Amino acid sequence: MDWFRTNTSKAELYETMVRAYSAELFRFAFWLSHDKNIAEDLTQETCLRAWKHWHSLTDIQATKKWLFTILRREHARLYQSKKPQLVDVDNEELENLMVYDDYPTIELNDVLVKLPLNYREPLLLQVLGGFTCNEIGEILGTSEAAVMARVSRARRMMRDLLHDTDIQREKLK
Numbered sequence: 001m002d003w004f005r006t007n008t009s010k011a012e013l014y015e016t017m018v019r020a021y022s023a024e025l026f027r028f029a030f031w032l033s034h035d036k037n038i039a040e041d042l043t044q045e046t047c048l049r050a051w052k053h054w055h056s057l058t059d060i061q062a063t064k065k066w067l068f069t070i071l072r073r074e075h076a077r078l079y080q081s082k083k084p085q086l087v088d089v090d091n092e093e094l095e096n097l098m099v100y101d102d103y104p105t106i107e108l109n110d111v112l113v114k115l116p117l118n119y120r121e122p123l124l125l126q127v128l129g130g131f132t133c134n135e136i137g138e139i140l141g142t143s144e145a146a147v148m149a150r151v152s153r154a155r156r157m158m159r160d161l162l163h164d165t166d167i168q169r170e171k172l173k
Contacts, residue, residue: 032075046071111161119154
């Protein structure tokens with residue numbers, strides 16, 4: 001079905017798409033960037049690119065996958081030209097900055113950040129985006145089997161990291 005030839009205008013279709021997916025795009029952008037402002041910018045840039053390239057979307061059923069692919073590319077663009085600024089810190093200064101609680105807490109986000117991106121990204125696309133392994137494979141440009149393996153490994157790594165955290169908590173008591 002050529003959905004561009006319906007009575008609905010390009011602007012109306014675009015507005016419907018933004019309303020339907022902007023919250024999910026923001027949530028995924030936040031998990032990628034760990035920063036609300038960057039996530040907002042990524043979501044906005046994704047929507048802007050979608051508007052500019054709306055003509056290239058030929059299947060309305062693929063809209064969500066198409067948008068998440070755009071968002072991933074926008075996130076990658078953030079880091080193409082940036083070089084991290086390194087600062088020398090004294091060991092003594094570093095120890096002063098560290099705080100030890102009797103009962104440290106672990107956030108799921110802290111564990112997710114420790115996962116390599118090639119494992120974290122498919123897991124987040126599955127959990128937050130609700131994509132199938134086949135759809136994730138299309139977004140990431142890899143096979144369904146590779147996605148299934150990465151998601152499985154990501155879950156195992158998270159279990160191991162959470163287990164290690166529990167052991168460290170016990171040692172601090």
